[in-house]
Amino acid sequence: MEKILTKNIETENSHRIGVYMESGGYEAWKKVLKEMSPEEVTDIVKESGLRGRGGAGFPAGLKWSFVPKVDKPKYLVCNADESEPGTFKDRLLLEKDPHMMLEGIVIASYAIKANTAFVYIRGEFANQTVLLHEAIQEMKDKGLLGKNILSSGYDLEILVTRGAGAYICGEETALLTSLEGKRGYPKIKPPFPAVEGYLRSPTIVNNVETLCCVPHIISKGTDWFKSIGTEKSSGPKLYCVSGHVRNPGVFELPMGVPLKELIFDHAGGILHNRKLKAVIPGGSSTPVLTESEIDINMDFDSVAAAGSMLGSAGIIVMDEYTDMVDACYNLSKFYAHETCGQCTPCREGVPWMKTILGRITNGKGRRRDIDLLLDICKSIEKRTICPFGDAAVAPVKSYIEKFREEFDYYIEYKKSMIQENVKSLNAVN
Amino acid sequence: MPLIKINDREYEVKPGAQLLQTALDNGIEVPHYCYHPGLSIAGNCRMCCVEIEGMPGLQISCNVKIGELPEERKIDGKYDMVINTESEEVKDSRSRVLELLLLNHPIDCPVCDQAGECLLQDYSFEHGSAHSRFTEEKRVNPKKQLGPEVWIYPNRCILCSRCVRFCEEIVGDPQLMVRNRGYSSIIDVRDNQPLDNKLSGNTADICPVGSLVSNDFLHKTRVWNLEEEDTICMDCSVGCNLIVGVSKDKIQRIKPRLNKEVNDYWMCDDGRIGYHAADELERLQSPLIKEGDGFRPVSWTEVFDFIADKTVANGKLPPGKIGIIGSAYGTNEENYLLKKIADGLALPEGNRSLYPGEMEGDPIIFKSGFRISPDKTPNRQGALDMLGLKNSGLADSLDSKIVYLLQGGVHDLMTESVSEILKKSEFLIVQSAYLSDEAKLADVVLPGTFHYEKNGTMTNDRNRVQRVRGVVQTPIGVKEDWEVIAEFGEALGIKNFSYESVDDITDEIAVSVNEYEGITVEKVGSLGSDLNREKESVQEIAP
Numbered sequence: 001m002e003k004i005l006t007k008n009i010e011t012e013n014s015h016r017i018g019v020y021m022e023s024g025g026y027e028a029w030k031k032v033l034k035e036m037s038p039e040e041v042t043d044i045v046k047e048s049g050l051r052g053r054g055g056a057g058f059p060a061g062l063k064w065s066f067v068p069k070v071d072k073p074k075y076l077v078c079n080a081d082e083s084e085p086g087t088f089k090d091r092l093l094l095e096k097d098p099h100m101m102l103e104g105i106v107i108a109s110y111a112i113k114a115n116t117a118f119v120y121i122r123g124e125f126a127n128q129t130v131l132l133h134e135a136i137q138e139m140k141d142k143g144l145l146g147k148n149i150l151s152s153g154y155d156l157e158i159l160v161t162r163g164a165g166a167y168i169c170g171e172e173t174a175l176l177t178s179l180e181g182k183r184g185y186p187k188i189k190p191p192f193p194a195v196e197g198y199l200r201s202p203t204i205v206n207n208v209e210t211l212c213c214v215p216h217i218i219s220k221g222t223d224w225f226k227s228i229g230t231e232k233s234s235g236p237k238l239y240c241v242s243g244h245v246r247n248p249g250v251f252e253l254p255m256g257v258p259l260k261e262l263i264f265d266h267a268g269g270i271l272h273n274r275k276l277k278a279v280i281p282g283g284s285s286t287p288v289l290t291e292s293e294i295d296i297n298m299d300f301d302s303v304a305a306a307g308s309m310l311g312s313a314g315i316i317v318m319d320e321y322t323d324m325v326d327a328c329y330n331l332s333k334f335y336a337h338e339t340c341g342q343c344t345p346c347r348e349g350v351p352w353m354k355t356i357l358g359r360i361t362n363g364k365g366r367r368r369d370i371d372l373l374l375d376i377c378k379s380i381e382k383r384t385i386c387p388f389g390d391a392a393v394a395p396v397k398s399y400i401e402k403f404r405e406e407f408d409y410y411i412e413y414k415k416s417m418i419q420e421n422v423k424s425l426n427a428v429n
Numbered sequence: 430m431p432l433i434k435i436n437d438r439e440y441e442v443k444p445g446a447q448l449l450q451t452a453l454d455n456g457i458e459v460p461h462y463c464y465h466p467g468l469s470i471a472g473n474c475r476m477c478c479v480e481i482e483g484m485p486g487l488q489i490s491c492n493v494k495i496g497e498l499p500e501e502r503k504i505d506g507k508y509d510m511v512i513n514t515e516s517e518e519v520k521d522s523r524s525r526v527l528e529l530l531l532l533n534h535p536i537d538c539p540v541c542d543q544a545g546e547c548l549l550q551d552y553s554f555e556h557g558s559a560h561s562r563f564t565e566e567k568r569v570n571p572k573k574q575l576g577p578e579v580w581i582y583p584n585r586c587i588l589c590s591r592c593v594r595f596c597e598e599i600v601g602d603p604q605l606m607v608r609n610r611g612y613s614s615i616i617d618v619r620d621n622q623p624l625d626n627k628l629s630g631n632t633a634d635i636c637p638v639g640s641l642v643s644n645d646f647l648h649k650t651r652v653w654n655l656e657e658e659d660t661i662c663m664d665c666s667v668g669c670n671l672i673v674g675v676s677k678d679k680i681q682r683i684k685p686r687l688n689k690e691v692n693d694y695w696m697c698d699d700g701r702i703g704y705h706a707a708d709e710l711e712r713l714q715s716p717l718i719k720e721g722d723g724f725r726p727v728s729w730t731e732v733f734d735f736i737a738d739k740t741v742a743n744g745k746l747p748p749g750k751i752g753i754i755g756s757a758y759g760t761n762e763e764n765y766l767l768k769k770i771a772d773g774l775a776l777p778e779g780n781r782s783l784y785p786g787e788m789e790g791d792p793i794i795f796k797s798g799f800r801i802s803p804d805k806t807p808n809r810q811g812a813l814d815m816l817g818l819k820n821s822g823l824a825d826s827l828d829s830k831i832v833y834l835l836q837g838g839v840h841d842l843m844t845e846s847v848s849e850i851l852k853k854s855e856f857l858i859v860q861s862a863y864l865s866d867e868a869k870l871a872d873v874v875l876p877g878t879f880h881y882e883k884n885g886t887m888t889n890d891r892n893r894v895q896r897v898r899g900v901v902q903t904p905i906g907v908k909e910d911w912e913v914i915a916e917f918g919e920a921l922g923i924k925n926f927s928y929e930s931v932d933d934i935t936d937e938i939a940v941s942v943n944e945y946e947g948i949t950v951e952k953v954g955s956l957g958s959d960l961n962r963e964k965e966s967v968q969e970i971a972p
Binding site for chain 1: 470471472473474475476478486487489492522525526528529530532533562563565587588590606607609610611612613614
């Protein structure tokens, strides 16, 4: 496939506005300002079928159209707080082509009639923040941002806010409370951010990759965009492959690429010629798939049909030597550390699961622990303000469901089944 | 009007009504922790989940507004919402939340002040389980005094954030916060500064569990030993509505009582601990007559004979020679009887006055509009109305030979100018609960009551007449102030002072004082009644 989002990344100084503009950058922005009304922009994005790349896959244009016609300031927020384990696509875009994202931001802001846009960038992205500030200055110098942009009468400023390290602030409502200078707690919905978001004004939150698609849709049209990917998941997609593969990295491919092709062709297959055991398809918050379940295409609906989620397309590959109980414990440690603590089930339940899993891997598991874990999952699932609870439950539930014998073994023999297998394999070799 | 069905019963509700409150208003118990009608919606405890037809899973009822559906989308052809608060799934959900809330709870109910009125206890009893599946180590944090009025026992905390929201939304001073994240979250003060705002005690009231507890009430008594009585606060002219907890005829604690027209759900700390003003007070338990440098205790009969002897010369009172001083701490009834005496004696206006004088200062107004008045007397308005006066304070012209002063309060207020005026009289009668500076000048001291012993009504500074109920007994030898005044009136030979109870006086006021017409005991009720008066110059406060 022709590279779209990553077309410039190999070029030297791809983060500079000159390089970006040489490759046709900001033509879409000029076209929008010159020829299009905000409604037309929204309609085109709606028509393109662009779905949010942050994880939920909500149609972007539809989201924009929810902004009410009220006499309040409107805000666009670019969610650059990429922190889902196994996900590193936005980081690449921020590093290599910040102008593509900025062009997406200005067009989206125009579409929702916002005069202020924010980039909420992950605190750990220190270098990327520097690049971003430079890029914004370059835009201003070229007159592409600021007051009365290109004599269109449209004003826009872009402000950069750094996160302070909390995973939860990637969740859009928590991001907005954090942006307001408050503790990063998710907010109850309704009201939805499109109606009442930042400072109780209409706010649209879009992922970096989503916004990066926007200029291309404007330039090349909806038919072109829809010709890439599947019917219900259109456009290009960045897949992050990590774990036990020979060639980990970010791969730009159409929506709906077969997962096997990604792992075995693009990512070079499993390290050391081992066998594949399990794959997390969309970041750590999505249910794990077993070796027999990975014959699927990577688009929102196909992965959902397989009982998991495309999520952020952070694909984590695990080989046959992976101790799934330990892997599960590892993730539950992450979630227990990151729960914001607002809702009872998540605050109390997630750390409880972590403690039980820790006990099991310490050889102190009890037979009733497995059922207890599954029941705690039930106490958390769908009972929290934000999707974090579900995300924390997904690994525990799916690991137990799909690799139950490993958990049973741990409890029965007080040690890892996999390590035992490795020992015996080594003995044979 | 939307029509809804909750558990097979129909209710008509206002458009936009909030589901949880609607259910509670209709007597349907929906367990909840973080929801408080006076605060914003947090939705974090997950206890108030209910099933709503057509909505996926369970919904937190605190965040559901009831709207009207278009005709064609009505459920069963007529309902705008169909709710089940008692389905198996709802019950299961409650017990799950309770299990999680109790994981780290110390279950130290035997030594917890909240025990007996604790929502964790109540809901666990109804929806919880008797055994815990949690076998890990519990989270432990030390107790700590957050401020002068409030302690925190973090192990009992369920992090509902009511206290944090209270400080933000009602006080407008975010002194409390959630510190740390997730499992380590803990309620704490900000920047190590004490929780010392004037409304801090309310945080302990609204804490649904025993985490935030009152310093004043700490380990004092079990709540089930309390008898609770309604009255109003008498520590400033706002007149917050109260519930006073009493045991062994002693006030143990004071909590606010909801009155949307006056104090909403709140009260200030001054009022909350104001009852301690009487703690160190040496109460007078019999009338006193001056003798030499000191006083001689006498009986009630003797004192009134003595007063009659001194005042009624030749069987006739000298009109214009008697000064009557009412009290802004006294009830309407007390001041009304004084006015009746003044009228009976045909005293000119200059011989009537109100003590103490105006108290200057600015009100303290909080974010929610709750206010504390600079006037620390509870009934200046009512006393002025009863006495027919425009201004408070002792008139300089009060050069009567005989002066009667109703002290009413228990605060030392005497200034030099007051002392000078009082010293001018030849015969001074002071009615007071203790030997106050004023009483020390008196020839006769009549024992009076402390404000939580009073009965009657008071009018707050926004012209609302409210009921005052004695919550503790008067000490032995002390009569209610209105009874003493009535006897005083009779001693002066004035008629019509035979009242069965203070309510008779209230009802008499309701027919004889202009703007109090119709404001009978019944009309005043437990929440009070506004005067038939234009609300003048009331400062409107934006929320």
